[in-house]
Amino acid sequence: xxxxxxLEQLAYYFAHNGMYVLEQFSRHFLISIYGVLLAAIVGIPxxxxxxxxxxxxxxxxxxxxxxxxxxxxxxxxxxxxxxxLGVNTVIxxxxxxxxxxxxxxxxxxxxxxxxxxxxxxxxxxxTRIQVLRLIEIPLSxxxxxxxxxxxxxxxxxxxxxxxxVGAGGLGDIIIRGTNxxxxxxxxxAGALPTALMAIIADLVLGFFEKRFDPSTRKAKQA
Amino acid sequence: MRKHKxxxxxxxxxxxxxxxxxxxxxxxxxxxxxxxxxxxxxTTEQQIMAAVIQQMIEHYSDLNTAVISNxxxxxxxxxxxxxxxxxxxxxxxxxxxxxTILNESGETDPAKVDQIVRKEFKDKYHMTYFxxxxxADTYQFMVTQKFAKEHNLNTVSDLKEVAxxxxxGIDQIWMNRKGDGYDDFxxxxxxxxxxxxxxxxGLVYNALASGKMDAVLGYSTDGRIxxxxxxxxxxxxxxxxxxxxxxxxxxxxxxxxxxxKGILRRLDGKFPLKTMQKLNYQVDNNLQEPAVVARNxxxxxxxxxxxxx
Numbered sequence: 001x002x003x004x005x006x007l008e009q010l011a012y013y014f015a016h017n018g019m020y021v022l023e024q025f026s027r028h029f030l031i032s033i034y035g036v037l038l039a040a041i042v043g044i045p046x047x048x049x050x051x052x053x054x055x056x057x058x059x060x061x062x063x064x065x066x067x068x069x070x071x072x073x074x075x076x077x078x079x080x081x082x083x084x085l086g087v088n089t090v091i092x093x094x095x096x097x098x099x100x101x102x103x104x105x106x107x108x109x110x111x112x113x114x115x116x117x118x119x120x121x122x123x124x125x126x127t128r129i130q131v132l133r134l135i136e137i138p139l140s141x142x143x144x145x146x147x148x149x150x151x152x153x154x155x156x157x158x159x160x161x162x163x164x165v166g167a168g169g170l171g172d173i174i175i176r177g178t179n180x181x182x183x184x185x186x187x188x189a190g191a192l193p194t195a196l197m198a199i200i201a202d203l204v205l206g207f208f209e210k211r212f213d214p215s216t217r218k219a220k221q222a
Numbered sequence: 223m224r225k226h227k228x229x230x231x232x233x234x235x236x237x238x239x240x241x242x243x244x245x246x247x248x249x250x251x252x253x254x255x256x257x258x259x260x261x262x263x264x265t266t267e268q269q270i271m272a273a274v275i276q277q278m279i280e281h282y283s284d285l286n287t288a289v290i291s292n293x294x295x296x297x298x299x300x301x302x303x304x305x306x307x308x309x310x311x312x313x314x315x316x317x318x319x320x321x322t323i324l325n326e327s328g329e330t331d332p333a334k335v336d337q338i339v340r341k342e343f344k345d346k347y348h349m350t351y352f353x354x355x356x357x358a359d360t361y362q363f364m365v366t367q368k369f370a371k372e373h374n375l376n377t378v379s380d381l382k383e384v385a386x387x388x389x390x391g392i393d394q395i396w397m398n399r400k401g402d403g404y405d406d407f408x409x410x411x412x413x414x415x416x417x418x419x420x421x422x423x424g425l426v427y428n429a430l431a432s433g434k435m436d437a438v439l440g441y442s443t444d445g446r447i448x449x450x451x452x453x454x455x456x457x458x459x460x461x462x463x464x465x466x467x468x469x470x471x472x473x474x475x476x477x478x479x480x481x482x483k484g485i486l487r488r489l490d491g492k493f494p495l496k497t498m499q500k501l502n503y504q505v506d507n508n509l510q511e512p513a514v515v516a517r518n519x520x521x522x523x524x525x526x527x528x529x530x531x
Contacts, residue, residue, distance in 0.1 A: 009509060017511040027250065034247050084307035085290045086259065087250050166261070166290030173511075175292055179264060179424035181446065181506055 009185030017189075021173065025193050028169035031087060031162065032155035032201075035094025036102075039151060043099050044144065047106025048132070057107060064100040072097070072158050080165050090162030090169075097158055098151035105147025109140025142213040149205035156198045170194045250288075257286040258479065261299040261308035264292045265423060266505045266512065267359065267443055267467075267498065272312035273516035275469065275486065281525050282485045295395050297322055304347060309475035310486075315359055315465035316351065319343070321401035332358075332464040348473040354466045356491040357443060357498045361396065361462050363455040365437045366430060370453040377458040378411060381437065385413045391429045391438040394420035402462060410461050424506070427452070443495060445503025467493075488526040 004012065014021065050057040070078075076093050083089045113136050121131045163171030173190030177183035210216060258279055262272035269291060276287045290308055293299045296318050302308040316339040320326050324342050329335055340351045363378050370376075373384050381388070397404050397420040408414045419435065426438035427446040437455075440447070447454065469486055476482055493501075504515045520526075 013509045016509065017514050020511045020513050030247065030250055034250070084305055085261075085293070085302050086288065086307060087247070091247065163292055166292055168289065168291065172291055175264070176269075176511075179266075179422055181424070181428045185509060 006184050006188065009182075010188055013185050013189045021170075021189065021193060024168060024170050024172060024190075025197065028156070028159050028171075028194070029197060031090055031159045031167060031169055032094060032152060035091045035159075036098045036148065036151045036155050038091070038095045039098035039102050040148060042095075043102035043147075044106050047103045047144075048110060048136075050103070051107050051110035054111075061100075061104055061107065064103050067096050068100045072161055073164070076161060076165055085166045087162075087167040089165050090159060090167040093162070094155045094158050097154055101147045101150040101154070102144075103147075105150070106140070106144050109143030110136055112143070113139045138212075139214055142209050142211075145205060145209040145212055149202060149209060152201045152205060153198050156194065156201060160194055170197075256284075256479075257288055258310070258475065258482065259288050259290060259308045260310055260312055261290045261293055261302050262312040263296065263299055264294065265441070266502050267441070268313050269512035270501050270505060270516055271355070271467075271469070271493075273513040274489070274520060275310070275312055277513075277516055277520055278485050278488065278525065279482070281520070283479075283481050285479060285481075303349065303470070303472060306472070306474075308472075310469055310471040310482075312469060313355070313467045314351070314470040315467055316340075317360070317402070317463035317465040320463065322399060325401070327401035327406075330460050330463045332466065335463055336466060343470065344473075350471050350473055350476060352469045352471065352486055353490045354468045355489060355493040355498075357493050357495045358464050358466045359441050359443045359498075360457075360465050361393070361402075361439050362442045362457065363437055363439055364427075364430065364447065364452045365455065366433075367451060367453050369436060370455075375453070375455060377456040378461075379458050381455070382411070382413045384436075386416050388415050388436040389417050389419065389434075390415040391419045391421050391426045391435040393423045393426070393439060395423075396420075396439060407461060410459055443498045443502060445499045445501075445506055448499060449503060449507055492523070492526060 046060060050060050067075075072093065075096065076089065079092050079096075080089050083092060117135055117139070118131060121135045126134065159167075159169050160171040160174065162169055163175050170190045170193055174187055174194075175190075177186030177188075177190060180186055260272050260275055262268040272289050272291065276289055279285055279287050290302065293302065296311075296314065299308065299311045299314075300319075300323055303311055316335055320329065320335055320339050324339065324346075326338065329338065343349045343351050363381070365375060373380070375381065375384075392404065396402075397418070400406075404418065415437075419429075421429070423441065426435070426440050427444060427450060429435045430438045430440075430452065431446075431450040442454070446452075469489070471482065471486065501515055501519060504510050505512050
C-alpha cells in the first residue's frame with residue numbers, strides 16, 4: 001500500500017469498500033434530510049405565523065439566531081446529555097440549526113408578498129386560508145425553497161460531526177482516516193463524497209428554487 | 223368551512239410530527255424496539271468486532287442493528303451501556319474493567335480477574351460477560367529491532383538505563399489511568415521516561431517505525447507489529463493485568479431478545495491472537511473498512527454455521 005500514491009490509494013479504497021461508502025452516504029443523507037424535514041414541519045408554520053403577527057417576529061428570529069451561534073460540537077454535546085448517544089441526537093441537532101434559515105426565509109417571503117395582490121384576493125372574497133394557500137405561499141415558495149437549500153447544505157456539514165456521538169455517516173470514514181496509518185486516502189474517501197453531496201443538494205434545490213420563482217414562471221407561460 | 227379546513231391542517235401537521243418522531247426514522251434503525259445497539263470504541267479491533275456482531279445478528283435473526291461507533295474509551299462505552307444507549311459493547315477487556323470500572327487493582331491472575339469481573343458485572347450492573355473471543359489484548363512496550371540491539375533490550379526492566387533520555391509515545395487513555403496507568407507504572411518499575419507523548423493509539427506504531435519515537439506502548443494485537451517487525455519487550459514484573467477480550471451484554475437486552483445469546487456464543491474462541499492480528503492488519507494497512515473485513519471473514523467461515531450449542 002505504501003508504494004501507491006494518494007490517488008491510487010483512493011481508487012483502491014473505493015474498489016474495495018464501495019458498498020460501504022454507499023451505505024454511509026445514504027445514511028449521511030437520510031440523517032440530514034430528516035433533520036431538515038422536521039425543521040421544515042415546525043419552521044414553516046412558525047414563519048407564516050410570525051409574518052401574520054409581526055410583533056412576535058423579533059423574538060422568534062432572535063431566539064433562532066441565538067441557537068445558530070452555539071458551536072455545533074457544543075450543541076451536539078448538550079443534546080447528547082438529554083438524548084444519549086446515537087443517531088437521534090444528531091437529527092435533533094440538525095433540526096435546531098435548520099430552523100433559522102427556514103423560519104427567516106418563510107417570514108421574508110411572506111412579508112414581501114405585494115399588498116395589492118393580497119387586497120385583490122380579499123376583494124374577490126377569499127377566506128384567510130385561501131389567501132394563504134392561493135396567493136401567499138405560491139408567491140413566497142421560491143424564497144422558502146432558498147431557506148431549505150441553505151438548511152440542507154448546513155445540515156450535511158453538521159451530520160459529518162455527528163460521528164463523534166456514534167451516529168455513523170461519512171464522518172465515520174473521515175475519523176477512521178485520521179486514526180489509520182497513512183490515512184490520507186481514507187480521509188479523502190470520506191470528505192469528497194460529503195462535499196459532493198452538499199454540492200448536489202445545492203444544485204437540485206437551486207433548480208427547484210428557480211422553478212418556483214414567480215417571475216420566471218410568468219415568463220414561461222407568456 | 224373555514225374552521226373545518228384549519229382543523230384538517232392541524233391534524234395533518236400533528237400526524238406528520240408523530241410519524242416522524244414517534245417510531246424512529248426509516249432507514250436509520252434508530253429508536254425502534256427491536257434494534258440492538260452495539261457500542262464500539264475508536265480502535266480498529268473494536269470496530270471490526272462491532273461489524274462482526276452486527277452481521278452475525280442480521281444473518282441469524284430479523285433484529286435491526288445500529289452501531290454506535292468512535293467512543294473515546296471503555297468508560298464511555300460502559301456509561302452508554304449503563305444508561306441503555308447501547309445494549310452491548312463489542313469488546314470489553316476484563317483487566318481494564320477491573321481497574322477502571324470496578325476500581326480494584328492488584329489482582330493479576332487471569333482466572334481470578336475473569337471470575338471477579340464476571341461476578342461483579344452481573345451483580346452490580348446486570349451485564350453479562352460472555353466467554354472470551356479467544357485473544358487477550360494487552361499493553362506492551364515495543365521498540366525497533368535496531369534500538370533493541372543497540373541497547374540490548376529484552377524486558378521492560380532493561381529500559382531503566384536508557385529511559386531518562388528516551389522519547390516514548392503512549393496511548394492517551396493510559397496516561398491518566400488509575401491502577402495500571404503511567405503513575406503506578408513509575409512506582410512499580412522505579413523509573414520514568416525522559417519525555418512522554420500521549421497520542422491516539424493508532425498512530426504510535428507509525429511514529430515508532432519512522433523513528434519519531436524511541437519506544438511506544440501499543441496493543442499486542444495490532445497487525446502493524448508484524449509489518450514493521452517491531453520488538454516487544456516482556457513485562458517482567460507482570461505490571462499489566464491480562465485483558466481478555468469478550469462481548470458484554472445488558473441482561474435486559476438478553477431478556478428482550480433471547481436469540482441474542484445463541485448468536486453471540488457462536489463467536490466464543492473463534493478469534494485467536496493470530497487471526498485478530500491479521501484482521502487488524504487488513505484494516506490498518508490494506509485500506510479496507512472494518513465492515514468489509516468482517517464480511518469477508520464471516521463469509522469465509524460460513525458465519526460459524528456449525529457451532530450450534
